[in-house]
Amino acid sequence: MRYSALLAPTLKEVPKEAEVISHQLLLRAGYMRKVAAGIYSYMPLGVRVIERVKTIIREEMTRSGAQEVFLPAVQPAELWKESERWGYYGPELLRVKDRKGGDFCIGPTHEEVMTALVRDDIKSYRQLPLNLFQIQTKFRDEVRPRAGLLRGREFIMKDGYSFDIDEEAAKRTYQVMYDAYVRIFDRCGLSYRPVEADTGNIGGNMSHEFQVLADSGEDSIVSCASCNYTANVEKAELQQADDSAFVVPSGSYDKRHTPAVRTVEEVARFLGLPTSNIIKTILYLADEQPVAVLMRGDLEVNEVKVKAALKATTLLLANEATVLEITGAPVGFAGPIGLGCRLLADPSVRTVVSGAVGANEPDHHFVGVSIPRDLPELTYTDLRLAGAGDACGRCGGTFAFFKGIEVGQVFYLGTKYSAKMKAQVLNDKGEENPMVMGCYGIGVTRTMAAAIEQNHDKDGIVWPMALAPYQVIIAPLQLHEPAVVEEAERIYRELTAAGVDVIIDDRDLRPGVKLKDADLIGIPLRITIGARSLAEGKVEFKLRRLPEATLIPSADIIAETIKAIAAERGAAAE
RNA sequence: CGGGGUGUAGCGCAGCCUGGUAGCGCGACGGUUUUGGGAACCGUAAGUCGCAGGUUCGAAUCCUGUCACCCCGACCA
Numbered sequence: 001m002r003y004s005a006l007l008a009p010t011l012k013e014v015p016k017e018a019e020v021i022s023h024q025l026l027l028r029a030g031y032m033r034k035v036a037a038g039i040y041s042y043m044p045l046g047v048r049v050i051e052r053v054k055t056i057i058r059e060e061m062t063r064s065g066a067q068e069v070f071l072p073a074v075q076p077a078e079l080w081k082e083s084e085r086w087g088y089y090g091p092e093l094l095r096v097k098d099r100k101g102g103d104f105c106i107g108p109t110h111e112e113v114m115t116a117l118v119r120d121d122i123k124s125y126r127q128l129p130l131n132l133f134q135i136q137t138k139f140r141d142e143v144r145p146r147a148g149l150l151r152g153r154e155f156i157m158k159d160g161y162s163f164d165i166d167e168e169a170a171k172r173t174y175q176v177m178y179d180a181y182v183r184i185f186d187r188c189g190l191s192y193r194p195v196e197a198d199t200g201n202i203g204g205n206m207s208h209e210f211q212v213l214a215d216s217g218e219d220s221i222v223s224c225a226s227c228n229y230t231a232n233v234e235k236a237e238l239q240q241a242d243d244s245a246f247v248v249p250s251g252s253y254d255k256r257h258t259p260a261v262r263t264v265e266e267v268a269r270f271l272g273l274p275t276s277n278i279i280k281t282i283l284y285l286a287d288e289q290p291v292a293v294l295m296r297g298d299l300e301v302n303e304v305k306v307k308a309a310l311k312a313t314t315l316l317l318a319n320e321a322t323v324l325e326i327t328g329a330p331v332g333f334a335g336p337i338g339l340g341c342r343l344l345a346d347p348s349v350r351t352v353v354s355g356a357v358g359a360n361e362p363d364h365h366f367v368g369v370s371i372p373r374d375l376p377e378l379t380y381t382d383l384r385l386a387g388a389g390d391a392c393g394r395c396g397g398t399f400a401f402f403k404g405i406e407v408g409q410v411f412y413l414g415t416k417y418s419a420k421m422k423a424q425v426l427n428d429k430g431e432e433n434p435m436v437m438g439c440y441g442i443g444v445t446r447t448m449a450a451a452i453e454q455n456h457d458k459d460g461i462v463w464p465m466a467l468a469p470y471q472v473i474i475a476p477l478q479l480h481e482p483a484v485v486e487e488a489e490r491i492y493r494e495l496t497a498a499g500v501d502v503i504i505d506d507r508d509l510r511p512g513v514k515l516k517d518a519d520l521i522g523i524p525l526r527i528t529i530g531a532r533s534l535a536e537g538k539v540e541f542k543l544r545r546l547p548e549a550t551l552i553p554s555a556d557i558i559a560e561t562i563k564a565i566a567a568e569r570g571a572a573a574e
Numbered sequence: 575c576g577g578g579g580u581g582u583a584g585c586g587c588a589g590c591c592u593g594g595u596a597g598c599g600c601g602a603c604g605g606u607u608u609u610g611g612g613a614a615c616c617g618u619a620a621g622u623c624g625c626a627g628g629u630u631c632g633a634a635u636c637c638u639g640u641c642a643c644c645c646c647g648a649c650c651a
Contacts, residue, residue: 009584009601010612011584011585011586011600012585012586012600012612013585013586013599013600013601014585014586015585015586016580016585016586016587016644017580017644018644019644019645034643036642036643037642037643037644085651089651090649090650108651140650142649142650143648143650144645144646144647144648144649144650146645151650316648316649441651459611477609477610478609478610480609481609509609510609510612510613511609511611512609512610512611512612513611513612513613514611514612515610515612516611520612530610531609531610532610533610540610
């Protein structure tokens, strides 16, 4: 490629709309432009990176026995009504009408279409297993798109779906996909962790997210140093303290006047207690029904665990009006004693002696409360959000804490969709059974952004070799020196002939501009040809990720470059 | 959806308070000189000041409404 012909306008200044580094650099380096909130046009460099990611995915999916298909972006409502998601998916599903008034949506995911495809053509267990994937543009009308490609509304995703005869076979497929994902993200040169993940509304208990480690990530991960258990905090199992020897205190509680004292911190300060003696009562609406969650004041509620414990489809924090209605008091004075709704308690509140809780009365709290004494019927469920330093639920070791960007997820679905949509096959006994499914997603554009979050410096992007739009950039510094141009063109020709992806900066610009642009767009290898060193028969060879360049004889440059490309690929695979 | 903020040339911004012919830097285009880390000089083009109403002799500026975008929160298969 000749840089002079490339559409890759670079910007010196950071567009003000961009906050996170990948977003800034993708715009500055001319990889993409914004069209609307969370919607982008990809320019040639961006397309090349996307194609790199897609190619790696295709190769590994195919190697794992999956076949590529291509499903429609626009999908009829009737399929979504069959799965019942037309009703509960909510405003994130972009709904449109065709000219006849028929309801359609822009696909945010493709379980429905894929299941429909398979059920019509697959009738016998002899046709299974089947594992299909596609790479598609998805649209999810996010409430608040942000951070460029990390949370866009329109994005490119690889989504795969597997169909097996029974649970055992489906779980084997799940493992095959898990292994494929490991190879895919290894090949992309990313530093990531597979983490155990919550299964949301889908049920079952098997899902892993592939999280690229980055401080800008939205997800929180805990990992046990001792047993290697790694999980999204939403899911993370915590070890509960052994409180079997705990003796429930005698006595009773008192009411206190606590004017305008609402938050845990305020209550603790007002009563002169540590926050661990406050028992907070947090009100939710779970599938429209009020529920109160009891948690020790110094700990955080994990809403995903609450949702799972209730088997609820929706869980919303109750608003002020609802709190007033349920407790008879404004926010800040809710308590479990005398509260007329379902209670869920975290085990941490069991051993609080002389706790403080809201009195369900404006400006009053109860003090001296013991939950097991005053609410003996209560049962306890782990509802707590894990954090750094907590004890691992598997082995009791200590959790370390990371932020991550979820670039992929593998999911054991079971028969959720196949049962509802009647995707059934006959088994070897002639019985009809729903196929057992799994689904497997990779955010292609998000992977591109995550790679930048993890690989950049003050000058720009530092692509891993496997994702770089070009492997090598040749920068002849003085275009008015025929020897420089000639040598650059020779190297360009020979590398291209050797199958290397190379771009030559043939623009008649000052050296500084060329070097700055090469750094900004992040090409991993740079061959700089300057009149001075060329006079000694040498050219400069530099790895983008290392600060120092080396001068090597021009005659050796082709071999050296090819060697370095292989070495860089190897470095990523470690 | 709640809170905060921003819309003026491709990008970054000033002008607005105190109404009076729309400016600066970068970028683009032409020219001369320059050529190893975003050059210098000369010249040129480019903006219905987000949009719609209103006030006024006159609105980028004041008022009302509206739309878009960004950040925090809530939400997120």
